[in-house]
Amino acid sequence: MFNEYALHHAWLIPLLPAIAFVVIGFFLRKSPVLSAFLAITMSMVSFILSLGVGYGVVVQHITVEHPLIDKIPWVDIAGLSINMGMYIDPVSALMLFIVTLVSLLVQIYAVGYMKGDDGFGRFFAYLSLFAATMLGLIIAVNFVQMFIFWELVGLCSYLLIGYYFHKPSACEASKKAFMTTRIGDFGLLLGILLLQIVFGTLDFAQLTIAIPEYVQQYGTGVLTVAALLIFAGPIAKSGQFPLHVWLPDAMEGPTPVSALIHAATMVVAGVYLVVRVFFLYSMLPNVMLIIAWVGGFTACFAATIAITQQDIKRILAYSTISQLGYMMLALGVGSVTASMFHLMTHAFFKALMFLAAGSVMHGLHDKGNIFEMGGLRHKMPITFAAMTIGVLAISGIPPFAGFFSKDEILLAVSEVSAPLYIIAVVTAFMTAFYMFRLLFLVFCGPEKPENNPHEAPSTMKFSLIILSIFAIIGGYIPHVYHFGEWIRFGDASHEGLNWTIAATSMVLSVLAMALAWLIYGSGKVSPDRLAMRFSTLYNVSYHKYYIDELYLWLNYTFVRGFGKILYWLDLYIVDGIVNGLAKLTYRMGDELRQWQTGYLQQYGLILFGAILIMVVWLVITAPISMASLRGGAY
């Protein structure tokens, strides 16, 4: 009964937070209690509905091949018909579950975290708007709906990164995020338009049928271009190299935002988009290879940066980029199952770690540098436990969630490409290393006397505990209950663990943990001396491969240079024409103004003279001549 209702009213899931946004935004902004209550209530109902959708998907045997589609026409004109609606299959049901769950927990957490903030109501309004748009993106039935919500989540991201708009750095970061993702969105839009031109439809269900036929008939040339253009969107949104630069800066936003948007949900929209249109990518092995290499490179690249960062949220941000690279890598080697599995477990443990980091910063009055922390495990036991679980999960230690999903990815990669497998394993090693580095530096060692930490309030603890549970069981339970049967593309993927691969990654993780303990935990090896020893490597990593500086330089040299050329063109060619026209007009006016005597009677004389001439001219050229008028019958 309920699952039936939930399935056919899945459009309520995005609508309820949207209502919350409107009501809070217009009426309740001044009342923190009411706005938080309304936002959380709506999220709760959405969450229950998406549970119902998930249950309905299982009970009613809705599979990837037989999705439930319900849509209404939005634009219907000749040659263009766009629908709005919902596309429910196991993948979108899973996404609905993840997003509503994390969004609900983050909102509960934010009640404690944002307490006393001036913009409390505004914050919850934005969070609700984000939830609404993200959920709308998930159930999109066609590219247009997807693109609309894609842009809207980008807007929410912008608003929330710039939440502390009085801080210049937050303003800069929000602008950077918006502009950088815009580059990708532009490519995405071009790709969508190309598909519309080629197929005349943007509907996912219709394209699923049309694309294989098209490939058989015409080959893959145009589709490769379209697929690459569309992939530009995910590159920007999911922080893939080279458009990853906005994500670390996005940590200027409040920590719950980082957890929700920049770790668990919005940044995986890119992964979800590729999954959604996998019917397109699966036809194009070359593009798949590019995706795999972009993902693999990003994963490794971001991990090397994360090793030397000192700000707790930046480490987590680079870790997010790295893990998103992992997901892209899994997609590139053709395993939707592994990618979505990792997406889910990552949402749990990364949100958990961000919330724990938020708790740490909350306890230390917004201090972010991990070298200024230490020994927090005594004063913040719950946070410590939560962070430990998150670190164990991301490092791939069984039986935590990350172990199963990472293993799935490694297995899928190893079957396709040996170099990529090595990259993935090295990344896994580095991930474990920098995560334990963070854990040891923050929670172990001696307490710093200048810090006066306190444990988080109960709403924050509640979210941490729930997410911890998911981070523990979120891998094992789906693994046992045949995750791959539901979330897949094409045939169901293999079952079971490959013990060679699992053991390799496990041993490497433990080694990384030991190394981290040696350097940062026990103090046997001084990190400073290591940094001196490998100063070049250290500096390159610490300065994030100078990518930001490179972009600045590129911007300065090329954009300025190009701008100078354009400036010259503008000054002498464009302005020359315009000024010439103006001069011509001026000269003509100068001549013509002699006629303007200002004497009204002269004007009147000319007026009547003109009327006279017109009448005469009309009479002469009239079709009926004067003679015929005269002789004409009455």
Add this chain to the structure above:
Amino acid sequence: MISLVHYLTVAAILFIIGVYGVLTKRNIVTILMSIELMLNAVNINLVAFSRFIQPEVLTGQVFSIFTITVAASEVAVGLALLFRVYHDYDTVHIDKLNRMRW
């Protein structure tokens, strides 16, 4: 026998006199009077048409009444403008009011 053509001719003469007055007189009051002459010429036309073309319905006369109404308003506003001009420029000669050039 006096026909429509006679009335139209009288009206035409009156109208042309009005035009001549508007185009040549310097005093704004005279110009207003000339405009009145032109309007009256039109009225004669309307009434004459009404009499000779469709005497049973008085549409032409109704239109004349409206023309008279409009003419009365025009004189009132015109004279008010005249006072304004006289007050601001201390002249009633239209050729002094040539600030609209250039």
Add this chain to the structure above:
Amino acid sequence: MDDLVYTIAFYILAAITIASAIGVVTKHNLVHSALLMALCFIGISGLYVLLQADFLAAVQILVYSGAVAILIVLGIMLTQRRSMENTNPNSGWPRGAAVVCALLFVVILIVIAATPWHYSSSMAAQDTPSVLARLLFTDYMVAFEAAAVLLLAAMMGAIVLAKGGEEK
């Protein structure tokens, strides 16, 4: 006999009208012009009588010879403070204006002569005020109201203009 009287009356009235109109634009004294204009309006009302438009003839005398002429005289009185001699001068280009006017007149005459008029032989309506009143309050109701609003607007506009704005 009636025809002859009608013809003579028409020519006399037309002569009065045209002669006084010429006087309006040629007299050098503005007051003379104004008085001649009133005379011209009376001549026109006589023409209306000949056209069996008795109500209009009355209106013509009331509104034009009465109200408009008096307004014009008031205007003259309020603006001409010195002697009335030579207060109605020519300006600009009288020759050009004369040529244009003459040509225009010729054109109008040609049009009048060339147009095939459809004369009606039926009798004119008797008792025109009641017929006009019925027309005004039935078929031309909207126009009548619009004219009323126009008069009101003209009145307010005239007051505002004559009173003048706040001098800064």
